[in-house]
Amino acid sequence: MSKLFIKGNEAVIKGAVLAGCRAFYGYPITPASEIAEAAAKYFPQVGSTFLQGESEVASINMVYGAASAGQRAMTASSGPGISLKQEGISYSAGAELPLVVIDVMRGGPGLGNIAPEQGDYNQIVKGGGHGNYKLIVLAPNCAQEMCDLTMLAFELADRYRIPVVVLTDGFVGQMMEPVELPEPVTEFPQKTWIVDGTAKTSRNLISSIELEPEDLEKHNLKLQEKYKKISKAEVRYEEIQTDDAELILMGYGIVSRVLQSVVEEARSRGLRAGLLRPITLWPFPAKRIQELSGAAKLFFVSEMSNGQMVDDVRLALEGRRPTRFYGRMGGVVPTTGEILEQVKKIFHELRT
């Protein structure tokens, strides 16, 4: 198949079409709007629904309805809109609805700006909505992965009956790169739990309410069981030159691309640095971090935030090795050069 040169945001929708997504409900926001625009263009042409809802609150609930009916359904937004979707996300987690949410992060808090940031990590990975729930969180760092991980998101959502978030940033969304389209998905899982207006499903109920504390606890325990299963089976990450690394660099999304360049530069100077990039932010590659902490002396985490993922790295390390954090905020993307300086300093310290 030939390659297409497209934006990450457009790749999301191409992936969604290929994954058999039947409905998109969204609300415009920079830097995620191209996702809705591409959906408006392609979805009707394959017989799927596209509708611009009156707000993010409405959109996520429309997706809730579509997912209840058994459709593969999605929405997309950025920070301020994601905050509004949290109600619907919590309800969906409680009702165990498979659906896909794309978050193309921008600068915050508040209206912030439209430059790329990674300040939504906590509200997505730690749960910005109420209750004891988890979401599968996928973190693409290139246009190809925007397509591929969106497709995977639908697979995982259906497999586990869970909302899946593709968490990315303004740069990955706006950047154009070559993308090779995978084959369209043609086989879909049978869903017996849905409510689709037929006799077969007319005794089904989609709901997140359990009035009796014991019942709600039971439901929560069932959810935790499911999360445990996912933690075991679905951890994904990428490693670059970690085998002999003294220093492990960690970052996701666009930052991981910068860190990849930093590793190359460091290696060309004889500094043994390696990159561990989580592709699933939840489940988090904690076990892999622990394994690497045998040989590596220090973990360096960079994020375009005040340091959110770094907490998970520290939890995984349980004090085995020290960590360093380097963050930029407000939409400033760290350059290869500035991180290389940090890395050089760390190696200098390690040597003395």
Place this chain on the structure above:
Amino acid sequence: MRKDILQKPKSFYDTFFRKPGANPQSTHYCPGCGHGVIHKLIAEAMDDFGIQERTIMISPVGCSVFAYYYFDCGNVQAAHGRAPAIATGLKRALPDSIVISYQGDGDLAGIGGNNILQAANRGENITVIFVNNAIYGMTGAQMAPTTLVGQKTTTTPLGRSVENEGYPLRMSELLATLKAPVYIERVAITDAKHVMQARKAIRKAIQNQIEGRGFSMVEALSPCPTGWGVTPCEAKKWVAEVMAEYFKLGVYKDKNGTPQNGESPPPGAKREIVTTKKEILALLGAKEEATDHKFTQLQAGENYQNPRIKIAGFGGQGVLLLGRLLSEAAMLSDYHTTWLPSYGPEMRGGTAHCHVNISNKRIGSPLVSEADVLFAMNLPSLDKFENEVRKGGVIFVNSSLIQRRVKRKDVEAVYVPATGIADNLGQTKSANMVMLGAYAGYTGLLSLKSILAAAESVVKRKEFKKVNEKAIKTGMEFVRNRKVKRSESVVELH
């Protein structure tokens, strides 16, 4: 109560198996509550229309959150106020189902005000049953948007005051101002006569949906003896005498038979729908591997390999397009490549820039902080980025618009009067294409063929094809001819 159970419609469960507690035969509603009556009217309609199995009942947040205890059909529970949005998602997925959005006044007129307004305005083919009891029943009798002026609630202990809380919202009147809804009526759950009228209205609202006619809503003024702190009898009386005084009963909208005013909505655009794997891939732009779209990589000088490129100018100079074509040509020549635009307000300020990487290896950071190549299409761009070029890098200067020379002595400066050349070709806008040609000619990294193919795939408008091609070639020849005579300082190598 006993009598009710004997007459239970088929569309109710025989025993309410989802209901916790000791009494799975009776409802959870208070004695004298309107919800139970309204439920029964809906269930009877479901029976009579034979739609039980294809009905999907949406239970809201409010006293009727447990509607799913009773209705023997598909049930979906909604977040507070969101039932119309969920109904939209359901109905659009399942046009043959019958979707009923059952909502209280806090739910519909308060927290979900915009959701109902927009669903009604879109004319969703759903049935809304709006239970107006002028209070928040479930949470303990707080004020609702429909609470009457002077009415005491737990959050208006002295009675609702206009100064503080404004007037009660009349939702039926409000929604009836919209064009799309087909039927809106307000009824009251009081005496037998009014209940019969409510029964008729509910049936009509469901019938409309069965016939695919569009959005219908029945607002039922409904007694809440518990919330109001009165007996069931007094509650009914209050509905009839006080509530119905402010919330006048009647039909607010009925597009009977033909669309209102003989108006039919303008038809939307019709589209062909593709379904096969092959068609879908083609729709998304995938082409089967075409050999003529793969171009051999040229052997560029070492200084020009794997370039990190920054392109800058003012809006309208086609700076982003220049970058895209570089990337696209690189992709067609099997290089790794990235293109990162400036986006948003920055662009509105009148300047634009983009970052392009072309490499034999997988590309790390797409952000170009230290550039190997800079395209300065105007003076501010040269001023801003000259110092970000690496030692030994190349700066392409649009010398038609930039009078000064490059200050750095440790870079290669290529002066191309791109705007002038483009003017001579009769298309000022193609200065970016001239630069593109100059870059290819000077660095030898990308073949003319690959660039022309890139231009053809990106620039869709046919009328530009010829002039772009000419501009690219002219730019290429310009640097080639000058290269031989470097001493003429068209190309300066310091």
